[in-house]
Amino acid sequence: MEPSATPASSPAAFAPPSGFRLLPGFLDAEAQRHMAAAILAVLEQAPGYHATMPKTGKPMSVAMSNAGRFGWYSDREQGYRYIERHPVTGRPWPAIPEPVLDVWRAAAGFGHEPECCLINLYRDAAKMGLHQDRDEADFSAPVVSISLGDEALFRLGGTTRRDPTRSFRLASGDVLVLGGASRLAFHGIDRVLPGTSRLIPGGGRINLTLRRVTRP
Template sequence: MADLFAGLREWEAIAPGAVLLPGAVLDRADRLLREVERIAALSPFRILTTPGGGRMSAAMTSAGPLGWHSDRRGYRYVTADPLTERPWPPMPPLFAEIARDCAASAGYDGFRPQIALINRYVPGARMGLHQDRDEAALEAPIVSISLGLPARFLFGGLSRHEPIRRFDLLHGDAVVWGGPSRLAFHGVATIRAGDHPATGACRINLTFRRVT
């Protein structure tokens, strides 16, 4: 029932240069999920290894001319999917449209994403506090879209020691951050068990970035 009210919640500035846009893509959520299914059929979701040898709890894939990858060699962007040894699936026009629209709503006109990083969280999965700093184009914002099960989004400052704020993200919500918050630490608390009519027992997160 919470999704029915996603569009009624108010736009919220969560930090300088960072904005929560409740229900921003609710009207296009089903189309987004169909594109995710198509991408995953070409480049399947996989659990990546961290440089320290640990395993991430969220499964990932990518779309666009670049994809994000992690293994013992480090975090980096690669032009081919290491799993299939083929180029990543192209960025769907719908993805670019939504990323551009959300960025503009947050005050970042002219955003052109190069990568859609797609994370799939099942109950028990999480994302630890981290900075998105593998990109050269730090002047471009990050656009994050939530689909499916709700999540508790953690958003801090430019160091790990700054206070963390928590925001509940529902199906169809978007978060955009850039400018003074571009390198803010952020993460996702452990996903709780549940079943969503659009995704079943998982949450899908789309993160759009410009790399170069």
């Protein structure tokens, strides 16, 4: 998604929407290695692809894949949506690895399992502009985000593009929860800080975003 031009606010002027939780160091080094290995195995079955922007067809800089019943996808013709098969291989998405589900169960505070684990692979100058996660049928479930690999500058705003924003530095093993009022908060990745981790072969950052897609 294209980066937004929304300016950052000073930390003193910014209050995160209710339901936002940052859980630094949620995964220790061993748990990070175990999860990264599980995700790399998923990527062998479901290789990364570059979704494209609606209308313009411009490729996104972040490589993506998915695990679970549904996978998030976008193209010029039909826009943002969830699909049940890999857009290139045509195969169903692999199952969400158990270590990833364990994070959801511990952090989400929701009585139903996630249906999608969006895998975003950031390399080089890849970034993600401010956006809302609103392609799901029900917003009662939170979005749970797991960081692996290089550190990143994460930007959080409010529920409109004009709201003030603030950036947070995310490290490998950190977990974010967007629930309650923050479920529809605008958020994005300003940039990744290369060389801050050796976890991902070839460098870079993997972000896992766990979501419910249908109503429970």
